[in-house]
Structures are given as C-alpha cells and as structure tokens.
Amino acid sequence: MTMRAILIAMILSVVSIYWQHLSSVIEGGSTLYALSTPPVPAIFCILLLIGAAPLLGKVLGKPLSKQELIVIFMFLVLAIPQVTWGVTEILLPWMTTHVYFATPQNDLHKITELLPKWYYPSDPDLIREMYEGSADGSVPWKPWLYPLGMWTILMTLMFFTGMCLVSMFRKQWADRERLRFPLLLLPISLVEKESPGSHVPFFRNPLVWIAFVLVFTHHILNVMNAYNPSVAALKDFYRIGAIFTEEPWTAYHNVRFFYRPQVLGLAYFVSPDLLFSTWFSFLMQPTSTVIADVFGLRQDPSFPFSVEQGSGAFLAMLFVLFWVGRGQLALIARKALTGDPSIDDSDERIPYRWSFFGAIGGFTAIIIWSHFSGFSPVFSIPYVFLLLGFGLVYSRVRAEGGIPAVWAFPFNEHKRMMFQLLGTRRFIRSGDASDLVMLASYSWMGRGYFTSQMGYQIENEALSDRFDIRTRRYGLMAVLAFVVGAAVAYYATLSSYYKFGAVTLGGGTTAGGGNVSNARTQWEEIVGYINNPTGPSRNRNIAISVGAVVTLAMVALRFFWLQSPFHPLGYAISLNYGYALWSNFMLVWIVKLAVQRLGGARLYRQLMPFFLGLVIADLVAGGLSWLILLAFGPRALAGYVVQF
Template sequence: MIRALLIGLFFVPIHSYLIVKLEIILYRGGTSASPIFWTTIYNLLFLIAINAILVKFLPKIRLTQQELLTIYLMTNISTCLIGHDMLQILVPMMGHAFWFATPENEWQDLFWQYIPKWLTVDDKKVLQGYYYGDSSLYKPENLLTWIKPVLWWCGFICVLVFVMTCLNLIFRKQWTEEEKLSYPIIQLPLQMTNPATRFFRNKAMWAGFALIGLINCLNGLHVIFPPVPFIPYWAQNYSYLITEKPWNAISFLFIGLNAEMVVLGFLIPEDLCFSLWFFHWFWKAQQIFGSAMGWRSLPSFPYGREQASGAYIAIAIILLYINRRHLINVIKHLLGIVKIDDRLEPMSYRYSALGVFVGFVLICIFCYYGGMSIWVTVPFFALYFLIQLAVTRMRAELGTPVHDLHYSGPDEIIVRSVGTRKLDNGTLTMFSLFWFINRAYRSNIMAHEMEGFKMAERTKTNYKTIFLALILTTIIGSFTAFWAMLHQGYETGMQIKAPFPAIGAFGSEPWNRLQSWVNNRTNADIPGTLFMYGGFIFTIFLAIMRVKFIWWIFHPAGYAVSNSYNMEVFWSPLFFGWLAKTIILKFGGLKLYRKAVPFFLGVMLGHFITSGTWTVIGIILNYPI
C-alpha cells in the first residue's frame, strides 16, 4: 500500500492547483461544493484506465481495489481542504482587512488592533502582488511574510482534522460494522473499482452513460458552434413568473434535472428523499404564510437559518442518544471496567479519546492567544464538532445530498443567543477568522473520512493504512492548498481575475460582518433564539414519531437540510429521482430496482466525465464551456 500512498500524495498538489483554477480563477466547476467530487471520480477513472492496460501487459504491478480507493480517498480529502468551504475562504481573508481598509469603513480604528498579526498579512507591498498579479510568490519578501501565518494555520487545521479523525475512530466500528448504514455516496467508486461487479461491462450502465453523454456533448458543442442543438436540463429559476403577493415570497423557484442529483435521489432512502423536497416546500409555505399575514415585526420570518441550526444540533444529540450504549462501553473501557477489542483500530479507544481531549485543549490555547475568550471557545467548538457529527451521520446513514447550513454555524448561534454586547472585540474578531470553517459545511472532511473507513471495511483494507493516508493528506494537503491559492494569486491577481468569489464574498463577508457587530452592539435575538429552539424541538418530535410509528415518512434530516440555498436548486432533480424510484419499486419491485441502479450510476459517471471533459477543454482554450 506504500505505492498507493505515494500516488495519492502525488495527486494532492495537482488537485489543489486545479480546484483553485476552476473554482476561484475561472469560477466554474463547482466540484468541492458537491456531495460527490467530479474531479476525484475523473481521476479515479483515469487510474482505472491505466490499470486496465497494466492488467493486460504488466499484471503483477496492477493496482488493487484497495489501492485505488485509498488514492480516491486521499484526493477527496485534499479537495475538501482546498474546497469552497475551507481554504478558498481563509486565504482571501488573511489580507483583506488591511488591503481594503478605508477612511470610510474605519476598519483600522474599529478592529485592526484585535486582529492577530501572526495569523494575517498586513504588509501592503506584499499584498499588492497577491491582489494585482504579475508577481511571484517566490520572491523572498513574499515568502518570508506569508510563511509564519501559513504555518500557524496549517498547524491549526491539522489539529482540527485530527480531532475529527479521532471522533471518527470512536464511532467507526459502530457506524461501519455494527449498524447497517447505507452509505449511498460511496456506491459509484465501489462499483467502479470492484472487478467482481463487471461494472464496465454492464449494458444498462453504458446506456445511462451514453444518454447523458450525448446531451452534454451536444450542449458543449453548442457553446462553440451555436447551430448545434442545445438541450437544456440544468435547473433554471422561474420565480420571475410569480409576481403577486403573497406567492412571490417563495423567492426562488428552480426547476430542472441536474443529473447527479437525480441519481442521488434514486439511490438515497425513499423516505429521506421525499422529506427533502416535501420540507423544502414546507419552508416555502412558511414564507408565503408570513407574507400573507404581513408579519413585519418578524422581518426574518420564518427564520429558516435559525430553525436549521436547532435541527442540526438536535440530530447530533439524537445520534449521541442512539449510540449511548456504544459510548458508555467506550467510557467503561477507558476506565478499565470492561474490555473492548480494539486491536484492529488504527488507534486504541484510549488514544482516540486522548487525541480528542489534547486536540481540543490545543485549539483552546490557539484561540486564547488569538484573543478569544475561553468561556466562548469551549461552547463554540463543542457546537462545531456536534455539527460535524450530524453531517457525518446523515451522509453515512442517508447520503444526504446537501448539508451546507449557510451562515448558521457556532458563531451565529452564539451571537444570536447572547448578543454582541456580551462578547468582546477579540472574540468577535476570532469569530471572523474562523469564517472559513463556518461559512458553510459542504466540503466536509469528517464525512469523507468516515466514508473512507466504510470503503475500507467493504474492501478489507487495513484501517491503519487509511489512518496514515488521512494524516499524510491532511498535512501535505494543507500546505499545497495554501500554495495553490497564493501561487495563482500572485500569478494572475485575485482582485483582477477573481473579484468574485475570492474578494466579493470570501474575503469581504467576515470583515463586513465584524464591522456591523462592532458598530451596532446588540442584545440577544429573542425571536431568532426561540425559532432555533423550535427547530430543535420539532426535529426531536420528528425523530420520536419515526420510532413510534412505522408509517411515519417524515425524516428529521430532511427537515434540517431542506431550507438551504443548495436545496433551492436541487429539490427538483431530487423529486424526479424519488419519483423514478417510487414508480420502479411499485411496479417492478426490488428486482427491477437493482437492475436499474447501474443505469443511474452510468448517468452519474457519464455526467461527471463528459461535463468534466468540457470543463478541461474550456480551461485549455480559455473559453467558458
């Protein structure tokens, strides 16, 4: 497996560079914001093609399924690190408050003194090359200025991810062996790499591949040669057709057939998929009702973000309750009361628990020296890891296609609950610096790690190898992510080539918010807090009803994730995927469903490969396709 680790590490900087090129410089591709990364599937298919040649001519050095999936996992983790919700946000933030400070926004007077200089870059001569381009990261003055904050942030990220890994190790056996969780998101890579399934000789798979491949080829050619027919299937916003009150309160109305989401709708449990689109319209109904009632005293009604925050925390509490016996046994094992066989684990439960504790303490020390109050740090990261657990469990059990939770993380929960009057400026500034881990939760490392352990369980891969792959990828991937962002920034100029999202969103959002917090001190948001509690209670209610009544089809996870922006776009294809699955199960039963799965997996693979190929061609031609 050493060669798998080496090959995986070889691809880490390549993926870091390409993701920045796609999502920051060109602002297309959207790979790291998806539940399945098309770039890593593309990479996996490339390796499978190389492997097919090796099988024929050099069978002794062919890659095994375990090696292919280990490389796939490593590229997934590296994509998360450089993802749309991770370092793509952090790097533009690090100099933004200094470069864009003006007499009008008064940032220098408001919060410059609270920004830790060891975590940011304030030298405008160094920043000039980053924002305007035509420069080089490798000039001594640039390297020496960036190296200190980069090292500190890489250290923090490695500790943060290590805590996630240790938490995964505590739950791994329960969630991958004891409980029969479905893990729908790993079905495609497992099928692709398993020679026993003969996936690439399945006619239904190739039919699905050809169907979407033909459509994508025509659409790509249409961009270059307009006379070629165009077949629109991507979700389009039709809300402009609804102009009368209260119906126009629905805001967005996307309808379309995003290919990978139709497939996920077909693969994930039927009750969850129903709950996703049903609760999405439940949120729309609340918006329409609030508009009809004219509740101007509640301008944020129905407080969707607040309800979602409460729902995610409730799901985390529910999963801890469901796994209480396992957790109690682990605690008894730590105390020496009972003995659990953990010899197959990468680390014993004792070391995993110690890793969580030591990592949490190191995070608290980091925050203390950054200026964050300790009484805030503990609940802040407790909430953060609860959200990570919730997302990981939802993906493992249900394959939840969305889990972004935009603008609803621990920073917003705490500010909403106590107000900014009770939080000092140093704490609020650290909240802003942690925007890169709390803006949204799409590029979720912890969930991908657990899926990696499940793939290892299915393929009999040594867990210690997977653990080592995760550690190495996190360390190397953190540095290569910074390198990719800075190298391309100095080469092209972030302010010139990537005004959005790097500057207009990722860089500006946390500092504009901090300006508002410091200028306008507020008390606790009572309505928002009450709606957050309401979301928590309603999620608990849905979970209880699922336990009490077999016929209850409303899933708490569907309620938690269905009001996000991603669901605005994805509810429609998920509905069509659910509808196809429902019809097939009703009239053809489980037998027909199993025969249909390769067709839908072929649609997903065909979409990733053909649309990905057009994206690569667009990069080469410097032409948006």
Template structure:
C-alpha cells in the same frame, strides 16, 4: 487479483492524486472557473480520478503484466486520499483562509474604517502584515519580481496549529462514530456506492481488471445522458449555433420576489436519490416544499428577524434559527443512539484494550487524540483573544453541526448541503454582540474559513472513506491514519502554493471575485465590522424559533421511531429551509417518483436491474464535468458552467 493491503505504491499514487487535486482545484477555480468538482460532499474530483485509475491505469498495467495492476485495497486507499484532498483547496478551507489572512488590509477604505475598527482588535499573527506584499497578491507582481513567500510563513504557521487540532479532533470523532454508523446502523453511504461498484469485489474482475458494473449496458446508458447534455451545453459556449439542451437552472419567485427559489435538474442528485429509501427521498422534497411555504407565509406577513447572516440560508431569518435548533437536536439524537458503543469504547480505552482491528485508531488512541486536539483548539482560541465562556459554545455548535451534516451525507445522500446557520452567527445571536465585545467578534469572524457554512467537511469525507475501507481495504488499517495525514499536508501545501503563485502572477482580483473579491476575504471583515457596529443583544426571538425547531425535531424523531405509519424521516427537517434542499427538490422528486413506480410494477428485481443506470448518472455527471474542465483549461475557455450544484 491478489489483495495487497495498503502498499507503498498506493501511498505514492494517493500522494500524487492529492497534489493534482490541490493544484488542479485551485487552478480550475481561479483560471477556468467552470463547474467545480470539489465544492460539495460528493467530492467529484475523487470520482473522476478513481475512474481514471480503474478504466485507464489498471488495464494498461494489466496488459504489461497482470501482477502490476492495483488491487482493491490499493484503489480504495487512493480514493480515500483523494476524498480527503478534495475538501481543502477551495470552499473547504484554503479558498477562504488565504483571503481572510490578507483581505482586511487590501479592502480597507476610509469609508469602512477597518484599519481602525477591526484590524487592531485581531491578533497580528492571524494576518499577513506587509501592505505591499498584499497589494501585489491582489493586483499582480511586475514580471521580474519574486514572490514574497516569507510574509506568509508566520500566519500560515499560526493557523497550522489550529488546523492540526481541528483535523485531529475530526479524525478522533470519525473513529468513535464509525462502528455505530457503519457496523450497527449499516447506513447506505450513497456517496461511495459508485467507487464501491467501480472497484468491485475480489475475484469478479474480467481479464482487463474491470469490475462487473462496467459490463452493464444500463450503466453506460446512464453515463451517456449527462455526458451528452453537458457536451451540448459546453459546445454551445464555443459555438452558439449548437443548441444548449436543457437549461442550466431556472427560478420561481414568491411574495412579490421576496422569496426566490432557484431549481435545477442535477443528474448526480437524481442518481443519489434513487439509492435512498422512498420514505427518505419523499421526506426531503416534501420538507423542502413545506419550508418554502413557511418562507412565503412569513414574507407575506412581513415577519423577519431583520438580521444579516454570513451566507444566510433563509430570506426571513427565522427558519434558519428553526433549522439550527433541529440540526443540533438531530446530532444529539445521533450521539444518544450510539451511547452503548461509546460506553464500550470508553471501557476499552480505560482498560487499554485494542478495539476493533478495522478501526484506524485504537479506542485509547482515539480518546486521547480527541482530548489533546480539543485542548489545542481551546488554547489557540484563547491566545487569539476569545473569552473562556465563548469557546465551549462555539466548539459545541461547530462540531454538532458537522456531525449532523456528516450524517445527512452518509444517510441522506445529499451531495449539496450547508448548515442552516453558521456557528459564528449562532454564537453572536445567542450571546449578543454587545456582550461579546470587539475581540470576541473578531475571532468569531476569523473562524469562518475553518467552519462557516460547511459546504464540504473533512468529517464527512473521512466517514465516507472509512465506509469504503470497511469493505475494500484488507488487513489492519492503521496505515490509513498516515495516508490521510499525508493527503492533508500535500493538498494543503499544493493548493496554498498554487493560489499564491496565481495571485502574484495575474493579480487575484483579476481571477475570481468569489475567492479574491469582497465576496470572500472582504466579507469576513465586513461581518466583524457589522456586528461591532450593530451592538446587538441576545436574540430571544431567534432562540425561540430555535427551541421550536428543536422540539419539532424531537417529536418527529420519536414519531419516526414508534409510529410505523409516520411518513417523514427526521433527517429532512433540519435541512428543509436550506437553499441546497430547494435546489435538489426537482431531482429528488424525480428519483422518488421513478423508484416508487419501479417498485410497484417490477418489484425489487426491476429496481436492481435499473440501479446501474442511476449509478451511471452519477458517474457521467462527474466524468462529463471533469473532461470538459480539462478541455476548457487547455482551450482557455472561462466560466463554461455545465452545472452549479
């Protein structure tokens, strides 16, 4: 099939997919509440739609006329736009932002006193100010009433300025990191191995336009495993007489229940783990076990920071500090490793050189975009009321955490991950709530929807997209900037509109406790009120653990680079104490054990022949989950969970 580059129809198809994801993800999370495909770094909805294009759309177009089929570049463009769109509708932004703009007034009571304690310290343009409009959003409009769109325009426009700066900064950073990660270090990028295999190489397609991977019996055997077991579990919800199969999850408790570790067998996690080096997969599950041991020891001894974190990742608190210190050091080490590339980029930007034609921006454009975007963010935060001496620390922790997590996704293949400690908590613990004051605490709380636990991030999605573009988008790639921007605008607009329509029609509190209940909108204001009342000082004990984590991470990095016998990969330590690592330990252990057995008895040849089976596990995980979401949506079935992570 002739390569066509980035075409108009690819942009149109990508726009359609972005809109479907924006509407579908919001609808699924609020109305169906099943196993979501857009919460994590794997961005399963993009895999689902990519498989639909490859397996259904392209063969149909090819039967009508061979030249009508989508080329590799066009399919890659659609997939990149789908990945970008997946980040935004739920935990990546909109699912938290809309409740944050409205939940403070709705959930305010005389007991929590938010109307006097919290809301007066927030800029009025951060929130919707119409009490009746907010009440109708959470409880539903009468049948004939119109949705009051106008009350949302001002706060959405205000937040749009910050988001423009934020997405601009992320795009520039990804461009500046691409050559180091993709070209120099040649990272694996496990998240895009399935779409790379599905799209295939030029000239390899069969007469139906399908890539060679679809002729592999091992692939379809892998696909069938999650599809069969998910179907059993789904049908069990419709008819309990049908056996459920493998349990969804189970838990082990330690220290008299002080530490509870939920475990689950995740088919996609096993597939991603099989693609990794055995040293890396070994390091992940071993480090998870070590940090569980640390938590048990601390809990048994009664050692705890006594703090309440926003979506905290550690029962005792101190391992979260330790993990953040390691994560920041990990990100700084990554940046230090690219210093040569950064010098070249700066020289080209200063001289006006165009840079690599494979980049979506020139060196000068990327540098200017980064500076301008950061200025916009700094200005927005200052106007919102944040002090000048707080802003640099917040942005540094936020972007270093994102770089670290993007690297974890690109190198470690961990689809489910969060930051050890969210940036707002880190700033408050470092500077002290009493020293920050009510206004700074308010802005730090309101920043949580943009960058909190980072369950999924635009940086990781874009980096994976540029990896795919490196091999599958022909010609110059400057049009990808427009494609990404278009996908962001469409996904944002469609998901916001869908959330508002569903909220006003059915009443948000009747739909989802997580997104409409106190677990989302209310928790941000509770976070602000807690820190205002806590009057905390700098947590030197926590900073001490952070320093220990940073030192251990540095030593582990040096040992990994200089000692051939060193068994642990430095990527594993920053994420060791995070609950996500504990969730995937079983899957990662099985992947590691299987791979070392395969390599020992069959060598590289057997590994290559079994690789399609594990790609099939990944594909089947998202195909099975996706089709049952569609079925449940039409059948009116709610909370039919096939997998959590």
C-alpha cells in the same frame, strides 16, 4: 496499505490540486465542480489507473490491487478539496482583506488592531502585492512561513479532532444501524468485478451506457448553448417560481426546479421517507409564508427563518446522535480509561483509546491555541463545539442519505447563531472587541471543508471495512493526506495570487472575486457591530427553537410509528440545501414508488447500474465540459456553470 499506493496518491494529489485550482480560480471563477462530492479529479484518477492497469502492471511489477486503488481514492478525497473555497482560497483573503482594503471611511483598521500580529505578514507591501501581483510574480515565502505554519497547526488539530470524533460512531452507524453509505457505491462500482445490482462488470452493463449517453447529451447541449445561445439546452434548473408574480404567491418566486444527474442517481439509493421528507419540508417553507400572509401573521420579512430552523434542527440531531449512540460511546470510554479486554476494537482503524483521547485532547489543544491567540475560552469552546457538532450531523447525512454536496449543513451559520443567541454586545467587554473579531477570524472554517472532511472520514472507514483494509495506520495516512494537500494548496494559491493578483482571480474585478469579496464583507460587518453592537434576536432564536422541537418531534414520531413518512434528517437537509435537492428527490421518490409497484425489489436492483451510471457519467462529463469550455474561451465559461 502499501507504500507504492501512498506514493502514487501523493503524486496524483499534486496534479489534482493544480487541476482544481486552475478550474476554480485561474480560468473559471464561477465553475463549481471543484467542490463536487467526491472531487471530480479523484474519480478521473481512479478511472485512469484502471484504464492504465496493464501498463502499470509492467512498470510496477504487478498491477494495483483493489485495496490499493481504494487507498489512493481515500487519500485523494482528503487531500484535493483543500485548494477550494473551503480552505486556502478563503483563508488567505480572510486574514488579509482588512489590511488591503482599509480606508479612513470603512474603519477596517480596527480589525487590524485587534488581530494577532502573526496572523499574516506584517509588511503591508507584501499584502498589497498579493492582491495586485508582484513585479516579478515571485512569492516572498519567508514572511509567510510563520503565519502559515501556525494556521496549519490549528487546521491539523481540527482535522484530527474531527477524525477521532466521527470514528467513535463508525460501529454504531455501520454495524448496528447498518447505514447505506450511498456515496461509496461510486468507488465500489469502479473497482469491483461486479457492479451493484448486476452480475457483470460495471462498464459492460448496457444500462450504464444508456445513462452515459443521456448525461453526455445533456452536457454537450449545455456546452453548445454556452458557446451559442441559440442552441436549445436544459441547463441545470428551471425557474418555476417566475410564474408567481402576485401576492401572496410571491413566496414561491425564488423556487427553482433543479435536475442534476449526480443527485438523481444517488437519490435512488436513499430511503423513500428521507426523499419525501426533504421535498415536502422544503415546499412547506414558502407555503407557510403564504399562509402567514393570508392571515396577516407575518410581521418580519425574514419569516419563516428557514436558515435558523436548520441550525436548530442540526442541534437537535446532534443531541439525538449522542443519545442513540450513548451505549457505544460508554464502551469506548471504558476501553480507553480502563483497557477492558472484553471490549474488542481490533477491527477499528483508529483504536478506541486513540479516538477517545484524540477527540478530547484535540478539542483541548484547539482551545489552548485559541486562548494564546487572544480568543477567550468562553466563546471559543461553544464555537468549536458547533463546528465539530455540525460536522458530525453532516457525516450522518452523508452516511444515511449520500447527499453529494459540501453545503448540506448550516453553511457559515455557526458565528451567526452565536450572534443571534447572545447578541454581539456580549462579545465586547469594557470596550474591548477582541473576542468579536477573533470569532469572525475563525468563521471561514464554517464554510465547507472542516465539515465535509468528517463525512469523508466516516466514509473512508466504512470503505476500508468493505475492502478489508485492516490497518491501524489509517490515521497517519489521513493526516499525511491533509498535510500534503495543505502544502500544495498553499503553494498553488500564493503563487497565483502573486503572479496575477488576488483581486482579479476567481472571476473578480478590482474589488476581488467571490472569496475576496466575502472576506471583505464579513470584516465590514464586524466593524458595524463594533460601532453599533446588537442584542439577541428574539424572532431568530424562536426559529432555532422551532427547528429543534420539530426535529425532536419527528424522532419521537418514528419511535412510536415505525412507518412514519417524516424523517428528521430530511427536514434538516431541506432547510440548509433543500433548494437544490427537493426537485431531484421528488422525481426519484415518484420513480421509486412506481418501481416498487411494478417490479418490486427485483426491478429495483436491476435499475441500480443505470442510476449509478448517471452519477459517474455526470462527474466525468462535468470535468470534460469544463475542459471544452476552457478551449472556447471566457465567454463560454461564464455561460455554463458546471455545478455539483
């Protein structure tokens, strides 16, 4: 881990963050490739460095090594996403919409009265200028420094605690269970001399270029269709549910058949049982609705409560991960507490003592920070536990399934889960709704980054192990990447807000874009709970329990029947992001069955470069598509949403 690699990574992070910000907020509010996994600019930067290797070798004295390229990649995947919907672009509206949109009719002033005064600048005119744009476009930085500083402390604690927690599972997952980490095949294919499944460099394999031609043709037709709708194009999905117009088959009405090259490519490296379980479990949800309607059993329109089942499945998987890894966790605790020399952690990027005490100390510091903010530990402890716990399960999803999605977990369900289990009435004590409001003020953290970053952390550790990057400075590098990313993201986001107005950015109107409207809707919902508290939700709590029981049953079935086609992670994924994965997984599941029958392991390896080519081509073509659409204007941008 050289200093020049870190410096190059910092420079590329600044450029990449501005690229992300431009694509997701300023020019293309509906463009979702800013949330790709890994970030599109990270792939572009590595390709740029590889292509410019001869020139860089002359400028730097010697070319960048494979290890340095990997360090740069690891830095970028942690720094870049902070400017997206999961961090600054949602944090700033989350803390201020209740001020800007307050009227005597919507009672949003109740939120302002219960939040700490340092959460945001106290001058309402500064908030108004953020949403409407200031006269000269400048940012009043001084009033923002303290709120941003305090929030950065909390976010850094969350980042550090998640890093320490997931680090304790590296040996169990990578060395003992030998998980595949499919997403790592992307950087490995780019920097290695031989691509996986082949004895020639990645970009010299003809199968890779066949994949590139197919993917680029797909994107080119979609771009042309966005500019001229008369051009035929596949787009990204087909609404097969539109053919179901009569009861009880309307349960399938919202089913869409997605075909995303990146997902198709990575699915090739996922085990068949996980592929089958995902698409089968997803289709069973509307099927269960049909069966319930036929027999007159559906009394609640929300049945079968798929989201709640997903939360229960993640809770059960969290228990399973700790149970299966209890032996390794016990060794880590013994090494941390006693310094037992017989327990070797020399190959760990974060020593056992650091990861053990870092996880416990970081969690404790978060609760203390929350307590002094007015958030009772009675509620902050379970909420932070859910944030980190779901992040750990998501990390397992990434390590085993390589799911290229930041939303493959119970998205924003942490708060709702507590409301459903306890009822909002429990959060209001003697007329004081502070805990209710404080919990809502934290809920933006359940929308992406602090879950997905734990997936990047475990992948980074596995990647550094693959390239023999043995340094105890990894933790410092990761925290530096986070802080650099946060600082640049703050600057980019606030500068744009005060220049253009937050209500008009991100595809918004005078009511605001996606992030602003989400924050406003959330606070209006909380006001509704303050005025009319609710009790626990019996049906939804039953669904959470069902999700947990089904998951544990699948785990037990695999223990007694090794060839079981039902994978608990597939069930959990299908309930949280299955709508965009099931069709891709079903197609690849069929392909893998055919490959197994026709050519076995040899044919499987021969086709690996083709499917990796689909992945990298989709990331590259997706980034270029946005640049082309930007040149065509807003109408074309709105006509083709580049999704990952």
